[in-house]
Amino acid sequence: MARTLLVAGTASHVGKSTVVTGLCRRLSRNGISVAPYKAQNMSNNARAVVTPSGEWGEIGVSQYVQARAANVPPTTDMNPILLKPRGDGESQLVVHGEAIGHYDAGTYYDEHWERARKAAIESYERLAEEHDLIIAEGAGSIAEINLHDRDLANVETAEFADASILLLGDIERGGVFASLYGTLELMPDDLRKRVRGCVITKFRGDITLLDSGIEELERRTGVPVVGVLPYDDPGLPEEDSLSLPSDDESAVLGDEDGVPPAEAVTIGVPRLPHIANFTDLEPLARVPGVHVVYVPPRSKLTGIDAVVIPGTKNTVDDLLALRNAGFDDALDGFSGPIIGICGGYQMLGERITNAAIEGTGERNTVRGFGLLPVETKFSHEKQVRQATVAATGTGPIDGVTGAVSGFEIHMGRTTYLSSLDRPLGNRSAATELVLGTYLHGLFENESICTAFLDSTSQTIDDGCPSSLEGTSNSPYTEAADLVRQIDLPWIHSEINSC
Template sequence: MRGIMIQGTASDVGKSLIATAICRILANEGESVTPFKSQNMSNNSYITVDGNEIGRAQGIQAEAAKIEANVYMNPILLKPKSDQQSEIVLFGKAQTSLTGKSYRDNFYENGLQAIEESLKWLQSHYDWIIMEGAGSPVEMNLKSKELVNMKVAEMADVPVLLVADIDRGGVFASIIGTIELLEPHEKKRVKGILINKFRGDRTLFEDGIRWIENRTGIPVIGVVPYITHRIEGEDSLSLTNRFIPKCHSTIDIAIIHFPYISNYSDFEPFTYELDVSIRWVKSSDDFGNPDVVILPGTKSTIRDLQFLKTSGLEEEVLKFINEDGFLVGICGGFQMLGQTLIDEAGVDTGESMVQEKGLGILPIRTRFQINKMTERVKGILHPENKFLTSSKFDGFEIHLGQSEWLKEVEPLLLLEDGRVEGCIVNNGTIIGSYMHHLFHNDEWRNEWLNTVRNSKGLELKPVVPIHAGRDVSLDQLAEEVKSYLDWALLKKVMMSS
């Protein structure tokens, strides 16, 4: 099978972005191409059309490849739920939670089998494979049982493109250090080097390119600039890089930065609203005077609710509500707004019979179930809604908690399957919903933001087409990245596999 594995000198060097761009370049050339990442560690998920859960990056890469995402593109997904444990999602379904040591000791052979099965399936359905590694391929303490870098490149028998981030500094040391720590047979697999996130005049780096090529004997296939793009991030390191506060914005959105925050891609559309600035709030000292407060999704709702209380942020949020501030709770954040959270089986906390008092803002009670809800959903604004008019919605649900209403409130959505979902109360200032990517619905986001703008006496703004322009953004990304690559050489390298 023709293809390549994109490995990096470190996390967040741009592996996912480069892989996404190559998938779209090949797809635009009419090629049959699939993405693949054997093992992903992320709380940012993507729900496939059949209701399975994979890493968000591979879902976006499948869109770039112009195909439907499936579990073979990311057979193993690790979702951290504490400092010690991660939930194991195998072929799209949650299995169990393990410590890092237990995972290495007991899961390795199962992981190899899952990878072999996935590669066999993908090889029978596509002509090209664009693989992505994780972190660095030379984490020496983990290398003997790694399931995501050189071991997998060998299993697929594809060459490796090594990506280095020049923006963080130390690019020469990171490249040479990585290559020198590889085993001799692994070095032979590295057929190209890519310098990413370059700023300034490229001609000033020509001597650097020659030095790298002379020192390693490996061609530098491209020097890609720091690209501003609309492709969602996945690595936790990308969170602060993507959501940079704007100096001259007029709407201040404070998002509580929970220790186990998940699916923060929910809020990426706000980064393209010119008058909106996002702040990540970790303590009461950071709270300030926001116009909007958002409680995001979380992989451990009760633990993060306890963090909200011990950090002093609960008091700030309740005070904000009493002053009629705009508040949104998504998934776990929605659950926190209720009266009580009950974890009898320990699926949320890892401990049985845990019960936690919620913020008491909404009349709901949440019980955590063993079976996880993972589903794409569509719907309309509920006909009884009095506050907003935007009608069509699509997104996805991922949650273990099931919430019951203790009394009737104003509903938010009516889903295609007939379920009433979420609520909008307190004269439209408080919203709770299980729907991830609620704000990716452009007309809805615009109307909701305009209610915030109107409350501040600001000028109303037109719709910013983020979700609708995703395919165009992928084409633009592919075109820009390709212009900085020696594409003929890279394609030759990929065809040699």
């Protein structure tokens, strides 16, 4: 049976996902069979992976990335419970990769909590039978005393996995010593005894300035500080929309390359209220000379070379929000290439029927942007699968041929209202300047990424990166280098003692 390390935090966004990813890569390089695990995650950025029964299911993108870092196939056991927020206090509950329904927090905890806990234990036990070490990621703060009786990702995982705990505190937020001390004081006694060390993340400056604080924290708590990690961004995919601007602000990704905006290829992305799988845009943002600009729905698309409408957890409501803000008029007057992915594809069509199934209103039919002669009909059935298609590039991906890979996670079926090009098979529709597709991960295909950028009015010097892997400075390698300062000799001794 595997040993387990739970990477917990004093709060959300203290670096848990990055540390788990880095440890997975670092320890797998040392010959340890390691697997990531997060009992319960909340994210609308998901990937299609294999379920225990051999079907396709979905997990949070962070566990997918962590599995890749650990050099093991990603499965739904690595994230058995996924909650996908859809607004109005509801989330879609996904168990072992399968969507169960939409519930508010009260209903989830009253009616589905025991099922979720049972699924989490089942998944953990399967992973533990196959690997030497499980690196589990906690959620939020491990010291939420109002949630200790139902904290699946932290308290429950620590107990059923008999886990050692690594506690992270973010110095960028200020008050890191108080956060670590307060968290340790508020943890249940049995969990407090499991803490093997604290890690301070996102530090800038002279590390010796922390010496007296570290010494006093260790004296008061008896818990050693086993690492101080510098402020750095390895470039891993983001897990949730908190990393994006609000829907009335603009933000630019990929502008750190020093290329002036006038010389860059500028990709405009509407900031949808219920945006999902926006990690689809990250391969574009990594290309030198490409700026991905998240624009508010009221944007006039001035200075934009191409538009990508991303996925959404609520296509109908986001479509109505864009139209109310005048984004449909902006699209009508836009002369560059446009790509819609998943929910964005559905918006580009003539209409959506059975709309009340997916939206929060009672409308049965909602008019689309009318840029593609297709119609989408919603049902309760959800499509989840990986796919490889033979591309016959036209429109914004003109010239692309050969195999193109990605994955589908969507509700609704799209039918064609007239004859038109299908450059990615029946998962797509295209005109000269507009492409719609259900294929997430589209720009991870180097040929698609390059062709799309070539379809704009600008030019770039460097091509698109083929993947997160394959280079000495890949995000996985960068994450492993970031966590190399964490002192973990006890992990090896615990594994050897099994």
